[in-house]
Amino acid sequence: MSTASTSDTTPDTMPDTTDTADCAARDAVIWNDWHPVAALGALGDSDATSNTRLLGIDLGIRAANVAGAQPSARYSVWRHDNHAPCRVQARYGVLWVCLGEPQRDILAIPEADEADRRLLHAGAFRVHVSGLRAVENFLDMGHFPFVHTGYLGVEPYTEVAPYRIERDEQNGELYAHDCRFYQPRAAMTAGTALDVHYMYRVARPYSAILYKTCPPQPERFDVIALFVQPLDEDWCVAHTVMSYLDDTSSDDELRGFQQTIFAQDIKILVNQVPKRLPLGTGDEHPVRADAMSVAYRRWLSAQQVTYGTTHGR
Amino acid sequence: MADKHHVVESAWFALCGVDELDERAIYHTELAGHELVVWRAEGGAVNVWENRCPHRGVRLSLGHHRGDALQCQYHGWQFGTGSGACRFVPAHPQAPPPAVAVQTWPVQVRYGFVWTCLTLPGELPPFTPIEELENEASPGAAPAQPVRLRAVAIDAASDTVQHALADYRFDYTGFDAWQTSDCVAFEVAPHAVMIEQLDEAAHRVVFLVQPAREGRTYLHGIALGPFAANQRLAVLRHHQQRLNALRDALEQQSAYQERVNRHDIADMPQPDARSLVRSTPGQPAVLQQSVSKPVSVLSSGSGTAVYSGEHHEANLAFTVHLSRSGQTVNVAADVTVLHALRAHGVEVPSSCEQGVCGTCRTRVLQGTPLHLDDFLTPPEKAAGDCMMVCVSRAVSSTLTLDL
Numbered sequence: 001m002s003t004a005s006t007s008d009t010t011p012d013t014m015p016d017t018t019d020t021a022d023c024a025a026r027d028a029v030i031w032n033d034w035h036p037v038a039a040l041g042a043l044g045d046s047d048a049t050s051n052t053r054l055l056g057i058d059l060g061i062r063a064a065n066v067a068g069a070q071p072s073a074r075y076s077v078w079r080h081d082n083h084a085p086c087r088v089q090a091r092y093g094v095l096w097v098c099l100g101e102p103q104r105d106i107l108a109i110p111e112a113d114e115a116d117r118r119l120l121h122a123g124a125f126r127v128h129v130s131g132l133r134a135v136e137n138f139l140d141m142g143h144f145p146f147v148h149t150g151y152l153g154v155e156p157y158t159e160v161a162p163y164r165i166e167r168d169e170q171n172g173e174l175y176a177h178d179c180r181f182y183q184p185r186a187a188m189t190a191g192t193a194l195d196v197h198y199m200y201r202v203a204r205p206y207s208a209i210l211y212k213t214c215p216p217q218p219e220r221f222d223v224i225a226l227f228v229q230p231l232d233e234d235w236c237v238a239h240t241v242m243s244y245l246d247d248t249s250s251d252d253e254l255r256g257f258q259q260t261i262f263a264q265d266i267k268i269l270v271n272q273v274p275k276r277l278p279l280g281t282g283d284e285h286p287v288r289a290d291a292m293s294v295a296y297r298r299w300l301s302a303q304q305v306t307y308g309t310t311h312g313r
Numbered sequence: 314m315a316d317k318h319h320v321v322e323s324a325w326f327a328l329c330g331v332d333e334l335d336e337r338a339i340y341h342t343e344l345a346g347h348e349l350v351v352w353r354a355e356g357g358a359v360n361v362w363e364n365r366c367p368h369r370g371v372r373l374s375l376g377h378h379r380g381d382a383l384q385c386q387y388h389g390w391q392f393g394t395g396s397g398a399c400r401f402v403p404a405h406p407q408a409p410p411p412a413v414a415v416q417t418w419p420v421q422v423r424y425g426f427v428w429t430c431l432t433l434p435g436e437l438p439p440f441t442p443i444e445e446l447e448n449e450a451s452p453g454a455a456p457a458q459p460v461r462l463r464a465v466a467i468d469a470a471s472d473t474v475q476h477a478l479a480d481y482r483f484d485y486t487g488f489d490a491w492q493t494s495d496c497v498a499f500e501v502a503p504h505a506v507m508i509e510q511l512d513e514a515a516h517r518v519v520f521l522v523q524p525a526r527e528g529r530t531y532l533h534g535i536a537l538g539p540f541a542a543n544q545r546l547a548v549l550r551h552h553q554q555r556l557n558a559l560r561d562a563l564e565q566q567s568a569y570q571e572r573v574n575r576h577d578i579a580d581m582p583q584p585d586a587r588s589l590v591r592s593t594p595g596q597p598a599v600l601q602q603s604v605s606k607p608v609s610v611l612s613s614g615s616g617t618a619v620y621s622g623e624h625h626e627a628n629l630a631f632t633v634h635l636s637r638s639g640q641t642v643n644v645a646a647d648v649t650v651l652h653a654l655r656a657h658g659v660e661v662p663s664s665c666e667q668g669v670c671g672t673c674r675t676r677v678l679q680g681t682p683l684h685l686d687d688f689l690t691p692p693e694k695a696a697g698d699c700m701m702v703c704v705s706r707a708v709s710s711t712l713t714l715d716l
Contacts, residue, residue, distance in 0.1 A: 158403035289404035
């Protein structure tokens with residue numbers, strides 16, 4: 001980690017264009033993508049500076065209290081290694097940074113703009129595992145009865161019913177449709193057990209979204225997004241952002257529920273060997289329930305993503 | 314996974330006391346950079362396995378003891394004692410388990426310890442008995458019961474630890490931690506050192522060295538009797554003190570060594586002689602054993618059909634030509650290509666046998682496959698030049714495969 005002090009490191013106006021990270025050459029998709037670096041709520045608003053890391057690069061963040069400025073203009077982010085300023089956007093409750101040349105915008109979540117929804121950053125969890133493993137775990141239902149016992153699943157309801165994979169070639173995204181699972185307590189608002197309906201969407205290598213049956217309004221979905229910040233290939237911060245229709249539970253209750261669930265996941269994630277995601281066939285042994293995991297790994301391979309993988313093909 | 318490439322000497326190493334496995338305990342340890350999980354089935358069989366579920370890589374030591382199987386904490390997969398073969402996948406309770414197994418290692422239980430050797434079965438060296446411990450194990454001699462010392466973890470290479478044992482001293486007269494009596498050290502086996510006091514009592518202690526990983530060693534000890542019942546605790550404590558002192562000295566020394574190496578690598582002698590294991594990068598000496606488990610033909614076929622939806626061709630018979638061997642194999646309705654091939658002695662590597670993992674991907678030279686898998690992408694399926702022989706079938710009446 002860089003030891004550069006933040007107080008005297010003012011963002012330079014001239015970016016240094018020499019990129020030492022070999023990520024740039026090797027992994028254009030990742031390097032040129034937007035990645036989350038902080039929860040907006042955690043940054044404060046009065047010239048507070050903080051430090052973080054993205055793709056192996058140490059970054060400084062400053063929130064400035066500029067009256068009337070656009071949200072994105074209130075934040076500046078710079079690299080500690082060459083003092084170059086970074087592209088910044090504020091969206092969905094998190095601050096996004098692109099270290100390379102952005103080829104496309106931050107992923108779109110149209111539901112987040114619906115007036116009757118609440119947006120909530122439910123926590124940033126630092127985990128010693130490749131961010132791709134964290135995304136794959138997010139796409140997995142089979143572990144519910146064993147890892148989230150009594151919440152998202154319970155024995156003997158362990159069967160993963162067939163679901164449908166859709167590859168959206170137009171947008172380069174991946175979906176799992178018709179996912180169903182029996183859950184004793186699916187959410188804060190679920191007083192009784194219910195058979196939930198899920199749809200998973202992988203929008204970016206490090207970002208996935210879960211659309212989940214909303215107990216108060218069964219025809220609509222709660223939206224839970226997992227935005228993973230790859231600190232480096234073996235460490236990540238998982239940002240969970242929820243766009244909820246629930247208007248009875250408090251933010252703290254909703255946050256507490258998500259934190260309980262994620263804490264259960266962390267115990268598994270830090271015990272995965274190797275820490276990086278294997279992409280070659282034969283490294284790990286999926287079954288039908290893992291169709292989404294297999295599709296995700298193949299989707300990463302097809303984009304030549306190697307960052308956070310074992311480089312297997 | 315660089316640690317997999319260490320070439321460990323082909324020898325038996327003690328891992329833990331068998332009583333560590335009482336009450337369904339699941340013990341995890343390391344040997345030459347391999348993470349291991351050790352457990353005893355209810356029937357008494359002791360298992361030494363790679364501490365990793367083959368499904369998604371989660372450490373099995375997090376899991377649960379299920380009598381004659383170990384259950385992974387992540388998805389509840391169960392692996393049976395002995396073979397380590399998967400016997401139940403809760404996500405598919407009705408389906409036959411996939412032909413997947415945990416990597417298992419050979420086991421010996423001797424002198425109250427579990428031993429293993431990281432070698433393939435064909436190359437297994439004989440167990441070298443340690444005579445001094447054989448005698449102690451003689452039944453009926455209750456006062457001769459040895460005292461097993463608590464294992465000590467030392468952050469130093471195993472060779473360094475073993476050499477340092479030559480200077481190990483102990484003294485039961487008065488159990489003074491700092492008094493030394495003359496002792497002599499013997500190598501009683503390749504990784505076992507016996508220290509004997511040079512007085513009439515000739516007390517002896519045997520140490521078993523376990524190279525855990527580079528720069529880390531576990532040391533097991535057995536103080537040989539006879540001891541009076543009220544003496545045993547004092548013996549245990551006495552050695553604990555001496556071992557802690559040994560550990561502190563060695564760790565100080567290796568920390569110093571590390572500092573020196575970091576600052577001036579060129580002038581320092583390479584610590585080859587002290588390295589824990591001889592390493593040959595890029596040459597894995599320990600090979601994964603491929604495990605193929607017979608799976609019922611009928612049940613596997615029907616499980617797939619349910620998953621893949623309604624295809625009226627799905628249950629038709631067809632013929633497969635093998636371009637390399639010139640063989641012709643008839644695939645009956647309700648029999649998979651994989652099983653038909655296997656029945657004719659043609660083995661195609663497979664794992665899930667559910668059309669998901671991609672292991673059995675086979676090139677199609679002629680004919681049109683009927684894709685029933687979840688592995689290939691739509692463009693790959695449309696190209697029609699390969700298929701998953703575990704579930705996919707044929708639209709045409711014949712297929713020619715590159716086998």
